[in-house]
Amino acid sequence: xxxxxxxxxxxxxxxxxxxxxxxxxxxxxxxxxxxxxxxxxxxx
Numbered sequence: 001x002x003x004x005x006x007x008x009x010x011x012x013x014x015x016x017x018x019x020x021x022x023x024x025x026x027x028x029x030x031x032x033x034x035x036x037x038x039x040x041x042x043x044x
Contacts, residue, residue, distance in 0.1 A: 011039065
């Protein structure tokens with residue numbers, strides 16, 4: 001059972017800001033979207 005501070009909960013709460021930050025860093029929507037998809041899964 002996921003606690004209130006689980007990675008999924010934190011990601012859902014901040015996904016928009018995370019995407020905006022990744023977009024600012026990469027200047028590419030595709031790369032920013034890929035980054036925000038990989039992070040919650042813990043993939044490398």
